Amino acid sequence: MTTPLLLEVRGLSVAYGQVEAVSDVSIAVGAGEIVTVIGRNGAGKTTLLSAIMGILPSRGAVRFAGEAVAPFAIGERVGRGLCLVPEHRALFGSMTVADNLALGAFRHGADERRASQDEMFALFPRLAERRSQLAATLSGGERQMLALARALMGRPRLLMLDEPSLGLAPLIVRDVFRIVAELRERGVAILLVEQNARAALAVADRAYVLELGRVALEGPAAELARDPRVAASYLGIGGRHRDGPPDALNPTPRMSYTASEPPGAGPTATPRPGEDKRP
Numbered sequence: 001m002t003t004p005l006l007l008e009v010r011g012l013s014v015a016y017g018q019v020e021a022v023s024d025v026s027i028a029v030g031a032g033e034i035v036t037v038i039g040r041n042g043a044g045k046t047t048l049l050s051a052i053m054g055i056l057p058s059r060g061a062v063r064f065a066g067e068a069v070a071p072f073a074i075g076e077r078v079g080r081g082l083c084l085v086p087e088h089r090a091l092f093g094s095m096t097v098a099d100n101l102a103l104g105a106f107r108h109g110a111d112e113r114r115a116s117q118d119e120m121f122a123l124f125p126r127l128a129e130r131r132s133q134l135a136a137t138l139s140g141g142e143r144q145m146l147a148l149a150r151a152l153m154g155r156p157r158l159l160m161l162d163e164p165s166l167g168l169a170p171l172i173v174r175d176v177f178r179i180v181a182e183l184r185e186r187g188v189a190i191l192l193v194e195q196n197a198r199a200a201l202a203v204a205d206r207a208y209v210l211e212l213g214r215v216a217l218e219g220p221a222a223e224l225a226r227d228p229r230v231a232a233s234y235l236g237i238g239g240r241h242r243d244g245p246p247d248a249l250n251p252t253p254r255m256s257y258t259a260s261e262p263p264g265a266g267p268t269a270t271p272r273p274g275e276d277k278r279p
């Protein structure tokens with residue numbers, strides 16, 4: 001990766017009681033990058049984002065913009081430019097679109113808030129048309145747009161999106177991913193967690209495949225999209241459907257690129273503990 005690292009996660013593990021949902025996960029997001037983490041239901045994607053945000057306790061190291069974030073509570077992480085749009089979108093249904101947006105910039109002064117709102121209404125014209133409408137009455141796609149816009153009101157440096165395509169019609173999904181690509185152009189880095197592997201790999205620069213809480217594959221998104229195991233297990237191409245066995249990429253050798261290797265260097269193995277590194 002040539003861009004400076006914005007987010008660096010090293011050896012992150014998260015347990016619910018005795019059950020480890022995320023195990024020794026290392027991922028990185030460079031400034032201005034879109035990085036996606038794809039995986040099936042229960043792979044640990046939401047848990048990973050929650051731990052990075054400080055919502056869940058974890059072991060391992062998380063650095064954001066060169067600083068270890070462990071001492072910072074959620075609000076302080078937000079203040080530093082780290083923002084999460086959760087899967088359930090967490091809007092205030094009985095408040096208007098405009099008021100939901102204002103909440104996203106509650107730390108900013110009135111002038112900055114107004115400027116951010118104007119910017120959001122330019123980026124999301126449907127929200128501008130519905131500025132006085134209650135959030136509860138919006139369509140699913142509009143709710144997702146509002147959740148995105150509200151997060152952007154805080155002017156994040158890294159936006160973490162948990163399944164933004166969930167429950168949306170294909171045309172709306174296309175709109176959401178178009179906005180995600182546009183955010184990169186505006187300098188916002190994106191960590192995108194998705195089950196919709198096809199759309200996520202199409203928009204992302206780099207990708208990680210999470211299986212049973214572990215990184216099974218990583219590399220440039222375009223290369224992973226061509227990887228026959230990803231195609232078979234996550235894109236429904238070549239025989240095996242994405243609803244196949246839960247650990248579909250294993251027991252084949254775990255292939256990956258590490259963040260320090262140049263893109264295009266070809267797949268390398270990410271060994272599990274006690275497993276040999278294979279070519």
Ligand SMILES: Nc1ncnc2c1ncn2[C@@H]1O[C@H](COP(=O)(O)OP(=O)(O)OP(=O)(O)O)[C@@H](O)[C@H]1O
Binds near residue numbers: 039045
């Ligand atoms: N609060 C909790 N208590 C106990 N186990 C949990 C809790 N939340 C999640 N888990 C378990 O942790 C594992 C990872 O869940 P997680 O929600 O992170 O997966 P996910 O990849 O985001 O799945 P999905 O795509 O369905 O949202 C699952 O086995 C899940 O059942």
